[in-house]
Structures are given as structure tokens and as C-alpha cells.
Amino acid sequence: MQIQKTSLPGVLVLVPRRFGDDRGFFCESWSRKTLHDAGLDLPEFVQDNHSLSAAAGTLRGLHFQAPPHAQGKLVRCGRGRLFDVAVDIRKGSPTYGQWTGCELSFENGRQLWIPAGFLHGFVTREPDTEILYKCTDYYAPDCDGSVVWDSIGIDWGIAGRPILSAKDAAAPSLNEFDSPFTYEGPFDYEARL
Numbered sequence: 585m586q587i588q589k590t591s592l593p594g595v596l597v598l599v600p601r602r603f604g605d606d607r608g609f610f611c612e613s614w615s616r617k618t619l620h621d622a623g624l625d626l627p628e629f630v631q632d633n634h635s636l637s638a639a640a641g642t643l644r645g646l647h648f649q650a651p652p653h654a655q656g657k658l659v660r661c662g663r664g665r666l667f668d669v670a671v672d673i674r675k676g677s678p679t680y681g682q683w684t685g686c687e688l689s690f691e692n693g694r695q696l697w698i699p700a701g702f703l704h705g706f707v708t709r710e711p712d713t714e715i716l717y718k719c720t721d722y723y724a725p726d727c728d729g730s731v732v733w734d735s736i737g738i739d740w741g742i743a744g745r746p747i748l749s750a751k752d753a754a755a756p757s758l759n760e761f762d763s764p765f766t767y768e769g770p771f772d773y774e775a776r777l
């Protein structure tokens with residue numbers, strides 16, 4: 585398992601080991617023990633999500649759940665290719681409003697760890713792209729929130745407008761948004777990695 589820091593402290597790229605053979609490959613896509621041995625203890629995951637986006641250029645986000653149901657997410661791509669993005673929305677954070685992104689694909693097997701206190705969104709780069717992610721809290725529609733995709737200066741790598749849900753198209757901009765998260769200092773694991 586490789587663990588790589590990103591430009592946003594707290595957000596990590598994880599690359600599980602793949603064992604290839606004549607049949608294809610095998611990989612442990614999640615192992616609490618392997619991560620613990622590498623110095624990374626993530627919160628407990630309680631829900632796994634899976635979605636399919638039929639067309640390339642489909643953008644879902646930027647989403648969060650507010651406390652007390654804030655979610656950390658461990659994201660990977662099951663089929664196809666997508667560009668996954670995290671944005672720090674913790675008030676008082678030295679990196680408030682900053683974003684980082686990573687291409688996740690079936691081919692590269694990368695995963696992105698996005699802690700609570702960050703927006704999450706992605707755009708698909710191939711038709712029929714599947715995303716799979718583990719969440720640290722259950723879906724709580726009353727705590728669901730979003731920020732519009734084009735109010736942060738993210739380079740999504742797309743030409744023209746993406747395909748959006750009506751809800752995502754009508755989301756507030758980052759400037760209009762009052763974040764429910766507050767910065768509580770650096771994540772313990774950053775110093776250990």
C-alpha cells in the first residue's frame with residue numbers, strides 16, 4: 585500500500601498493491617490493518633456507496649454532510665475514469681477554499697481519502713464510469729449540502745458545461761455559503777506519514 589500526501593493536508597492518495605497473474609489481478613481494496621501498519625488509522629466506515637454515470641462529462645458535487653452526520657469518504661473508481669476533487673471548507677483552516685484533485689480509474693486503482701470538513705465532487709472522463717466509496721457516517725438528507733461546481737476555480741479538465749443534477753446546478757457559490765465546519769488543527773496522521 586502506497587500512501588501519498590496531496591497539496592491539501594489531510595487528503596491522501598492510497599494505492600493498494602495489485603497482484604497480477606494470467607487471470608487478471610487481485611487486490612485488497614480496503615484493509616484496516618494494512619493502513620494501521622503504514623501509520624494511518626482512519627475512522628470507522630459504516631456505509632458503502634456505488635454510482636454509475638452513463639456519460640463522460642457527468643459532474644456530481646460538490647457535496648458534504650454537516651455535523652452531526654459529517655462524512656469522511658474513501659473513494660475509488662470501479663470502471664472507467666474520473667477526476668475526483670476535495671475542497672477544504674473548515675472555517676479558519678490555513679487551506680480554506682483550496683482544492684486538490686486526482687484521476688481515479690479502474691486502471692490505476694488509486695483511492696482518495698477525503699476527511700470530514702471537505703467538499704467532495706467528481707467528473708467522469710469516460711462513459712459508463714462507476715465510483716465506489718466508503719463513508720464514515722450514514723446518509724442523512726437533512727444534513728446534505730452542496731456548493732456549486734464552478735465557484736472555486738477548480739480545473740475540472742472539461743470543455744464546456746458538464747452534465748449536472750438540477751440540485752447541483754442550483755447550489756450556492758462558495759462565497760454565499762456559510763460552512764458548518766471549523767478548523768480543529770492538523771490531522772494526527774499527517775505527522776506520522
Ligand SMILES: Cc1cn([C@H]2C[C@H](O)[C@@H](COP(=O)(O)OP(=O)(O)O[C@H]3O[C@@H](C)C(=O)[C@@H](O)[C@H]3O)O2)c(=O)[nH]c1=O
Nearest residue numbers: 633635644645646647648657704705706722723724749
Ligand atoms: C448520497 C445518497 C443518496 N441517496 C438517494 C437520494 C436520491 O434519491 C438519490 C440520488 O442522490 P444524489 O443526487 O444526492 O446522488 P449524488 O449526486 O451521486 O450524490 C453523491 O455525490 C458525491 C459527490 C458524494 O460525495 C456523495 O456523498 C453524494 O453526495 O439517492 C441515498 O439513498 N443514500 C445516499 O447516501
